[in-house]
Amino acid sequence: MTSYDITTSPNIISEPLNQLHLSSENQEKINHILDEFKYLNVLSQYGLHTTHKLLFFGDSGCGKTATAKAVAKELDKKIITLDLSEFVSSRLGETAKNVNTIFKKAAKENAVLFLDEFDSVGKLRDYDTKDSGEMKRLVNTLIQLIDYLPNNVLLICATNHMHAIDKALLRRFETTMEFIVPNDKELDVYYCSLLERFPEKFHNIQKKYAISYAEAKDLVFNQVKKQIINQEKAKEKLTHEQLNN
Structure with missing residues (x-):
């Protein structure tokens, strides 16, 4: 099974959301997003879309992955997890095609799509390198997929290196949450x-x-x-x- 095939059901063994040690700011943001998904149909009647494009950033081991899993469990959704650091290869054309397949899978299954190590495709690049054209096309493909992501799909991207992500990608996220080393x-x-x-x-x-x-x-x-x-x-x-x- 390849890394992009991994699908985890809502009953995954993970810590419940109420047992995670989130900052008050992050907890408030998560609660608001959960409320929006709960009342998704009502909001849509007023032409309003849910906040469903999130970026988790900050220190390693501080709860980004655990929070994504807990949110999926709280929403009773499957979570599709993709580690982009392992996924991106020299065959970038194939990578773009497979990323498109993952987004379609998430939409079909009404899932939470969790893209870890997001900076692996979002890094600022020196476009004079031999792979620059393919990487640029991959980033553009990702931008389009995020822009047209169905309202019922929750996208969560995670990175330890937010500063390395292209600003065009950063603008696509409606909410960002910082995870830092606890005091x-x-x-x-x-x-x-x-x-x-x-x-x-x-x-x-x-x-x-x-x-x-x-x-x-x-x-x-x-x-x-x-x-x-x-x-x-x-x-x-x-x-x-x-x-x-």
């Missing part, structure tokens, strides 16, 4: 939320700060796993000693 207070709240699922005896961990949510999650789970394994090893050792006495 100490936000991380403390997150650490508590991760640990509360485990017995209190496993809560003694070494915390780190100035890291992403993804890094904090790995940090907690690795330390808890180590404590659990050490506990089991101690039990096995005690049992072995008792049998030998």
